[in-house]
Structures are given as C-alpha cells and as structure tokens.
Amino acid sequence: MKHADIIQTLDLEQKCALLSGGTVFDTRTLPGKGIPSITLSDGPNGVRKQAGAADHLGLNPSVPATCFPTSATVANSWDPALGEAVGEAMGEEAAAQEVSVLLGPGLNIKRSPLCGRNFEYFSEDPYLAGKMAAGYVRGIQKNGIAACPKHFAVNSQELRRMASDSVVDERTLRELYLTGFEIVVKEAKPKTIMSSYNLVNGTYANENAHLLQDILRRDWGFDGAVVTDWGGSNDHALGVKNGSTLEMPFPGDDSVRELMKAVESGKISEHDVDARLDELLELVFDTKAAVEKAPRTFDAAAHHALARRAAAQSIVLLRNEGALLPLKKGEKIAVLGDFARTPRYQGAGSSAVNSIQVDSFLDCLTESGLTNVGYAQGFDRQGKADEDLKKEAVALAQNANVVLLCMGLDEIKESEGLDRMDMKLAQNQLDLLAAVAAVNPNVVVLLSAGSSLETPWLKDCKALVYGCLGGQAGAGALVDVLTGTVCPGGKLAETWANAYSDSPVKDHFAGEGRTVQYREGLYVGYRYFETAGRPVAFPFGYGLSYTTFAYKDLKATPEGVTLTVTNTGKCAGAEVVQLYVAKPDAKVFRPAQELKGFAKVWLEAGESKTVSIPLDDKAYRYWNVATDSWEVEGGSYQLRVGASSADIRLTAEVVVLGSGAPDPYQSVDLPHYRTGEITRVPDAEFAALLGRPIPEDKIRIDRNMTLGELGHGRSPLGWLVAAVLGLLLKRSIQRGKPDLNILFQYNMPLRALAKMTNGAISMGMVDGIVMEAQGFWIIGLLRVIVEAVKNIAQNGAMEKRLKNS
C-alpha cells in the first residue's frame, strides 16, 4: 500500500467517511490528517464546473469553458491524435479551474441509434471507441489530472438507467461491450473509471465482482479509483468489497455507518476498506499536486481554434451530386433554417458546457467569400408547422444559385435521461426541404444531430454535410468545408440504417421492464447489417471527399498490412484507411467482418504514401465460453482494406495459428446467431446463448423499485407519488420540453433517495417506505419517522467528530 502511513492513523469512521463524497462534486477532507478534498467535474466535451448550486443533470449554470465537439463528432475524424489534442486542452482548462478529475470520456457502445446519450459516445464499434477514448485520456492526463472513462459497463440506454439489468451473454460482453474499455485501460492508463448505474447480469455494475475485480483490476491491471455514477451506489459495502472506491455524490453519513456496520459484522473486511482508501488517497494527492501547480488561465482563443479544427476534421460529407461542393468564390447563396442563426452544437444533460463563445453559421459566413442573398428561419425549431416561415424561405431560395439549408434535431431530442422516440427529422423541416428543392435544384443540407437519422429525403438535396454536434466553433468548421478551405475527411463511426425498423435491437431496446435483453448478441451496427446482408443508407466508415484515393500494393502478414495510398484528385486531403478482419469459413460463428485497425493519412494532390496498419492481440481472438478465456480459431483469415465497411478495395489472406480450443457452441443449437439473422431469436435460443434461463422480468417491491413503479405497490401514498410524477412527466413531454429532473425522479429507484438527498433520507427510512409500498402502512410510516430521528441525531454527532479529526 502506498499510503499505509496515513491509513494507520485513521479510525474506521474516518476511513469509511473518505470513501464517499463530501458535496455534489467534491471528495471529503480531513484537514487534521492532512487529507485535502478534490473536485470532480463533467465532462466529456468540455469542463462543467459548477461554482454555485451543483447538480448532475446540467440544470444549474457552470463556469464558462470551451465547448469542444461532442465525442460522437470527434469519433468521425477517426483520429485518436486529434482526440488527444482535445483531451489535452480540456484537461488544461480543468486544471486551471482546480478540477482534479474530468468525468469523461464516455465510450458506451451505440447499441441502438435511439439511445439519448449517443452524442456523448464514440461508436458502435469497440475498437474505434477504445482507440478514440485512449486518445482523450492520454490528452487529459498530460495535465497531471485524472480522466474518468465512463460508464463501465453495458449502459446503452437511458430509460430506467438506474434500475435496469442488462442481460448479456459473456462472449458479447467481452467482445463488444468491454473491449473498448480494455483498450482505454491498457493503453492510456486512466487514473479513474466510472461504474455505470445499471445492473449487468443481475448485479449492479458498481458492486459487480466479475466486472470490477476479475476483469478490470485482475485481467487488465487497473489500479486506480473506481468512482460510482452519481447516485449509482446500491450497496456501498458490496461496492467497496468488490472494487468500487468512491461513492458520489455526498450520500450523507448513513452511507458511512452502513460501511462501518459491514466491517463490524464481518460482511466485508477492514482490509477491503484500506485497499480502496489507498486508491483514493493516491488519486487525491497525485491530482491535487498537479492542480496546484497548474496555471489558473488558459488560451481561450487557441482552444476555440482547436475546437474549430476538431469539428472540421470530423465533418462527414454524405452526398455531393455533380460535385456541387466546394462552392466557388462569390457563389450566390441563400441561407435557410433556424440552426443557421442559433446553432445546435452540444447535447443536454451533465455534459452540457457553459460555452465561452458560440459561433453562428450566419456570422461565420461573412468571412467566407460567398455572396449571401439573405437568411430565412424557414421552420419552427420545435416542429410546429408554420406556412409563413416556409413561404418566406422558399421565396428567398429562388434568388440564389445554391441554397444552404441548416437542419437538425432540436435541443430536447437528444438528452441524457431520455432516449429518442424515432430516427426522424421534424416533419416541418422535411416539408421545407421538399418545397425548396422544388424551386432550386442546388440544395446543400447541413445537418446537426448527435446520432444517426433516417434520410428518405436525401433525393431532395444535392449535397449533405453532416456536422454532428460540432461544439462552440462548429459553425466555422462547416464554412471551412463548404468553401474547400478544409477538404472533408470524416467517416461515419456508426451505421445509418434506412429506417429504424431495420435496427437489429428494436424489439429489445429500452423496454419498460427491469431487464433489457441483449438478444442480438454480437450483431450490433455493421456487424448485423453486413452479416445478415441488409442494405443501409450509409455504411459504417463511410464518408466522401473533394478528392479521390487509390489503394494498391497490399502486403499482409498476421501482424498487419502495408499498402500504398495515392491521392488521385486535385486537392490535398485525408483518407481513413480501414482494416477489417473476416473469416468466411469460421467454425465458431462471428460477424462477417470486424474493424481491427485503421490509419488516417494526409496526402497532397498526386502524393502517394506507404501506410502501415498493425494488428494487435485483439485481431483474431474470440471469447470462448467453454474455456473461459480468449482463444484464436486457427486457419486462414481475410484482411480487408477499405474506404468504408462496404467499400473494400484490397483483400489479402493470412494463415493464423489457432489456440486449439474446441468450438464452445458445438452441441448448442444457435441457428440465428450462426447466420446473423437475429431479429427473431426464440427464447430457447437466447437462453442457450446465455447459458442459463432468461431472467424473469417482474416488478418487485423492494429498495430498487422506481418511484414511477410505486403505482404497482400497495400504498395509496405511493400511487399518488407515481401518478403525480407520471402526470408531470407526460405534460412536460407533451409540451415538447421533457423535464429532466422529473424524468430522473420517475426512473429513480427508492434506494437512490438515500444517496441523493444530501443525507436527509437514510437507507432505514427507505426501508420504511418499502414497507409502506408493501402495504404495511402504519409500521412503514413509524419506521420512516423513527429512522428519520435517528438519522438526524447520528448525522450531527458524526459530522462533529469528523470535523474535529
């Protein structure tokens, strides 16, 4: 232990107190023992330090900081070095604001296009997500502070996020949902990691020994601090025993007593507490020193310029009929769409940054050299039909050679806490597009949205520029691409399906129940579409350029490939060369091909370069559920090099030595998983894949019943609470402005009351509420009252002792 000297001076109460937060974003301090507190702040695309009233949903204001493009955006650059530069700048701002732990990046797998937080995540592919996240972590930690990759793990939906059980087979868990985290932990050594709210196969992620001990700490060698998501601690003692270091936010002193009781009763050992404390103290001393040394200012203009560069490198050109783009100097343009004046540039929730400055597309156009004949709002942002706005825009469109139409999802469509209802743009925007296309054939759509959309309207535009959510400088980046100052080189980090109805997870995503069946197994995103042979709108890895690239001279060994890439067009540009591994004759079923390497190469017009893409230990492996380890199936593999997952330019064969393990599925009937046709997997087959019966999905009246579920209890008071919350929520959704606070409460389990009320409610009081819901009204109520009195008395005494220590 690194800090045994301090630990031995602490009594059990002091030790336990240090393992939970002191405020919403600060750890506890014991000044008498020389232990300072540190600050943790969101987040993934800029610092959200709340100097005043703090909350974990981004509701109250925070100190101004640079709002960088969201992770979903920068992922489209396929450039971990760019991620590292962004991370470094965010880390610098964090350190300047005395933040020790920056709560990001988020790298959950985009299992469904509808997850409300997809804008915060990198990709549907774990290799790309892991590599990008590793870049961010390296950059953030260059400042001596800690990054905090999140949310570990299998947290791919927002509905019931604090009380949903992700039911997933071990192979899919390892290959899809954990590989990105493995890459970031092994390659970038984050000092902390955030456990997710949900359960994984029946056990809360934060107290899941399999995740935290077996895999994270033992297999991957993580020796840092595991931080709970805010209110994500279920049983703090089990968390500590199984590898979770710090419970956040301040849960009240009841949590300290809970931990002490667990030690005293032998449920956990004091050694467990000491081990976690050692991790915490290391984090505190190490990052505190870095923060103290860091300058209190940073170059905001330089960070703005970096944010613009990052956004520009991440723009994906999805369509460019007749080479309409780039626009020539002086081109007569009309600008339409509300997003041109008020950009949509980040998502809602805990990641929302109070931006230092926000550029608008309209303002940025003044420096573009284009001739702007005017601007019209065109549509109501929240989707209300408005004929006058449409008419005005159509009239303006007739006066220009090219129409730049800024469309996108409005602020509330993509938010933490809330999954999207569909993959559609608002109808009033589509009506405008159709009307404009009828009077002007040269329509360029500039799209702001943090996740994939259906594009049946593609025919109505000649060019489609996808800026994703480009951060505070994203508007300028769009202008750079339109004018050709920047040649677009971004590629999609997620598949764009033709329609949500094609999604492989649609029947098992965001259900109302307690369990979420990951029935599709490995077949998420392109892994499904390509194996099952389903067409898509835009494949994974797709993106156009103003130039063209030729691939030749592929040389391959099992350790990697080299090839020559030539820029065959007229302008300089970057190409993302992708390497997919396939085994068409595989005995152990697997997706048709999987991304195992990529390289971004910058080429002047006419220039050729030799590109090397190494393959690592993850290239051929699969998780064998019989041997419970990574194995390699021997034989020949195809190494496919392409410009997207659907545009393979060169293929080579290599022979790989296998590890000789038997096929774990030899005598298991898995016909759908063998073909990838997984949209109709019967129960028995999913159970066979799981290796156990599918867990029952029923509401139980216990600490983990959500407030919204109280309607299923036996307490009239509970019914009332559920009904009122439900009504408020429904109303706010109908108004087009879902109330994130109410939403959070509606989906919050009862036990979180004891974790998120600053100590006002104890777990004993929660147990009283549970009794109440079970129908023991009088005893339940009495218990709540007795426990409340006890809580107040004990808290007062404990705080006094801790203050004096």
Ligand code: BGC
């Ligand atoms: C989010 C985390 C965030 C935390 C603190 C939670 O609601 O899930 O991603 O870091 O709040 O704001």
